[in-house]
Amino acid sequence: MRQLKIGTSWVRGVIGDAFTPELAIQFACAFGTYCDGGSVVLGRDTRRSSPMLHAAVQSALISTGCRVIDLGVCTTPLVSHAVRRHGAAGGISITGSHNDAEWNALKFLGPTGSLLNAANSEELLDIYHASAYSFSGWDGLQRTVLDDGAVASYVDDLVRDLDAAAIRAKGYRVAVDFSNGAAHGVCSRFLGQLSCELVPLNERPARRFSHAPAPQVENMRQLEAVLPYVRADVGAAINVDGDRAGFVTHDGRALSEEIALPLVADHVLGRRPGLVVTNLSTSQMVDAVAARHGSAVLRAEVGEGYVMDRAALEGAVVCGEGCGGVALTPQSATFDALQTLGRVLEAMALSGATLADLTADLPVLAMRKGELACSPDRVYRVIEAVREEFDDAAVNEADGVRLAWPHQWLHVRASNTEPIVRIIAEAPDQATLDTLFSRADTAARRGASGFGRTDHGAAGSAVRSGKP
Numbered sequence: 001m002r003q004l005k006i007g008t009s010w011v012r013g014v015i016g017d018a019f020t021p022e023l024a025i026q027f028a029c030a031f032g033t034y035c036d037g038g039s040v041v042l043g044r045d046t047r048r049s050s051p052m053l054h055a056a057v058q059s060a061l062i063s064t065g066c067r068v069i070d071l072g073v074c075t076t077p078l079v080s081h082a083v084r085r086h087g088a089a090g091g092i093s094i095t096g097s098h099n100d101a102e103w104n105a106l107k108f109l110g111p112t113g114s115l116l117n118a119a120n121s122e123e124l125l126d127i128y129h130a131s132a133y134s135f136s137g138w139d140g141l142q143r144t145v146l147d148d149g150a151v152a153s154y155v156d157d158l159v160r161d162l163d164a165a166a167i168r169a170k171g172y173r174v175a176v177d178f179s180n181g182a183a184h185g186v187c188s189r190f191l192g193q194l195s196c197e198l199v200p201l202n203e204r205p206a207r208r209f210s211h212a213p214a215p216q217v218e219n220m221r222q223l224e225a226v227l228p229y230v231r232a233d234v235g236a237a238i239n240v241d242g243d244r245a246g247f248v249t250h251d252g253r254a255l256s257e258e259i260a261l262p263l264v265a266d267h268v269l270g271r272r273p274g275l276v277v278t279n280l281s282t283s284q285m286v287d288a289v290a291a292r293h294g295s296a297v298l299r300a301e302v303g304e305g306y307v308m309d310r311a312a313l314e315g316a317v318v319c320g321e322g323c324g325g326v327a328l329t330p331q332s333a334t335f336d337a338l339q340t341l342g343r344v345l346e347a348m349a350l351s352g353a354t355l356a357d358l359t360a361d362l363p364v365l366a367m368r369k370g371e372l373a374c375s376p377d378r379v380y381r382v383i384e385a386v387r388e389e390f391d392d393a394a395v396n397e398a399d400g401v402r403l404a405w406p407h408q409w410l411h412v413r414a415s416n417t418e419p420i421v422r423i424i425a426e427a428p429d430q431a432t433l434d435t436l437f438s439r440a441d442t443a444a445r446r447g448a449s450g451f452g453r454t455d456h457g458a459a460g461s462a463v464r465s466g467k468p
Contacts, residue, residue: 006125007416009115009305012096012105015049019104021056027106028057029135030128031092032064034120037136038089039067041082041109041147043074045095045182045241046205049104053094057106058144061092065136068144073182073205074151075242077336080113081154082147084333087111095182095241098214098323099417113333114312115305155190161331162342166349168195174345175199175232175248177223180207181240183337190338194345199230215239215246215324215337220254227252234344234355238337243304244324245337247344249356258283260340261320262362267347268328269293274317277310279303280402281411281424282322288363301399303416304335366433370423370441371415378448379414382421385447386412386440408432410440421448 004011004018011027013019032040040061044050061068069086071079076093083091091109099105108116108124116124127133174196178184184203191198201223202210211219215237227235227248235248247263248254262285265276269290276290279302290297295317300310304325311319311329320326325335332339347358374382383401390410393403400413400421408427415422423440427433 005417005419007305008118008121008303009109010105010107012099012103012417014102015104016102021052024053024056024106025060026131027128028060028092029064029133030124031090031106031108032061032066033127033132033134034124035064035066035089037065037134037140039069039086041069041071041079041086041088041091043071043076043079043082043091043093043182045075045093046073046180047096047101047104047240048208050094053104053106057092057094062141062144063135064133065140065142067142069147070144071147071150075182075186075337076107077242077332077334077338078150078154078186080109080332080334081157082150083109083111083113085150085153086147093241096213097241097417098239098244100212101209109334112312114308115334117305117309151186151189155186155193157331158190158338158342159193161328161339162194162346163350164194167342167345170233170345170349171195171197172233172345172348173197173199173231174341175201175223175227175230175235176203176341177201177210177220177235177237178203179209179211179213179219179237179240180204181209181213181238181242183238183240183242186242187238187338187341190342194342196345199232201226209240213240214257215244216257217246217254220246220248223248224252224254234348236337236341236344238341239324242337243335245326245340246324247355249359250354251356253356255355255359256367257324258285258322258367259359259362260324261318261322261326262286262289263347263358264320264326264328264340264343265289265318266292266358266361267343268318269295272317275311275314277307277314277316277319279307279321280396280399281413281422282320283365283367283426284409285363285365302413308334365426365428366430367424367426368433368437370437371418371420372423372441372444372448373419374414374421374448375419376414378450379421381450382444382447383412383414385443386410386423389439389443408436410436412440412444
């Protein structure tokens with residue numbers, strides 16, 4: 001399988017395989033044409049391939065008559081903020097986000113600073129597939145502009161939206177693992193304005209990623225080990241492009257990435273009740289938290305673009321996914337790890353509680369996440385095999401198949417970002433979860449193999465698991 005995925009708001013692939021500079025140029029030409037030669041904000045993460053793609057994308061945008069506003073190494077939320085601040089036609093963030101270092105991607109943002117929705121993406125893809133690019137003559141080419149004030153403006157807005165005085169009064173020590181990604185500089189400024197002491201880990205962007213980038217429990221072992229010794233009040237693992245966050249308690253206990261959304265929602269809804277939007281694979285912890293505050297939860301397809309688009313449409317107060325991506329709307333147009341960290345610090349400061357105390361109030365549920373290597377042509381068979389295994393569930397086919405019962409659920413779907421099928425299940429206790437997941441996993445392997453029995457060699461293995 002060639003490693004390339006085209007989503008509603010991005011193109012993503014393995015560098016040197018399906019994702020090449022030529023492909024990046026073609027998509028950037030399409031996006032410049034889509035933006036009709038307007039201003040485009042450009043940023044990149046710290047992957048070894050990102051400078052190469054940056055040069056290709058910048059040249060392509062200029063060729064279509066666009067004025068490029070270059071932020072250099074920065075987070076995706078910073079690109080989003082700059083798009084809105086400049087009134088730009090759009091933005092491109094060059095980042096593989098949670099994928100490993102061999103992957104990279106172009107994330108396309110519209111004039112609102114949010115990822116392109118399905119309708120906008122179709123227009124962009126039509127331009128790309130038809131190679132209907134609009135190139136500028138020599139006298140219409142624009143100069144690239146460097147935005148030195150982007151970080152200060154973004155941080156000022158983040159701080160302004162918080163009860164900064166309450167946080168400053170606590171003088172928190174915060175340990176942050178940046179995985180040698182793009183967030184160190186902006187996070188340092190952010191915490192500095194909140195009078196917090198930053199204890200940085202893996203903050204050197206010129207080096208390779210220190211571990212897999214996703215802020216999951218298994219990737220927070222170093223932070224978990226260090227936290228008690230540096231006597232930090234809280235630990236955070238921030239994704240390489242700054243859109244996701246995971247947390248560690250002061251005594252060195254890494255929390256599931258599923259904790260971030262219900263944790264922030266519990267705090268925010270207590271001050272401003274309203275709608276919560278999440279996806280079909282996110283823990284029902286957030287449903288319990290919303291009910292506590294008399295609020296409702298709507299579920300969209302999996303993917304930041306789908307969730308943010310639905311949140312904007314419905315006027316939600318907070319939205320996010322179980323990956324650690326959270327956003328408060330309308331303040332943010334993308335998932336934002338620093339905004340999430342700020343709200344966690346605010347919740348601690350206003351309540352006088354530790355992070356461990358705050359999470360102790362969340363419902364206790366058992367969840368397991370697995371994945372199965374699967375070529376695109378076999379995905380339908382896998383999903384159908386799982387659906388046939390369970391004939392007593394409420395069925396939702398908006399994204400793969402989600403099967404639900406009164407106190408448990410199961411979701412099987414093709415990944416948007418990798419050639420795998422994801423299997424996620426949640427139940428009130430571990431024994432029920434293990435039975436549910438085992439049945440689903442066996443059925444999925446049977447569907448992937450094409451035989452009436454489990455064939456482990458043909459289907460790969462479920463490698464990730466965790467409990468919130």
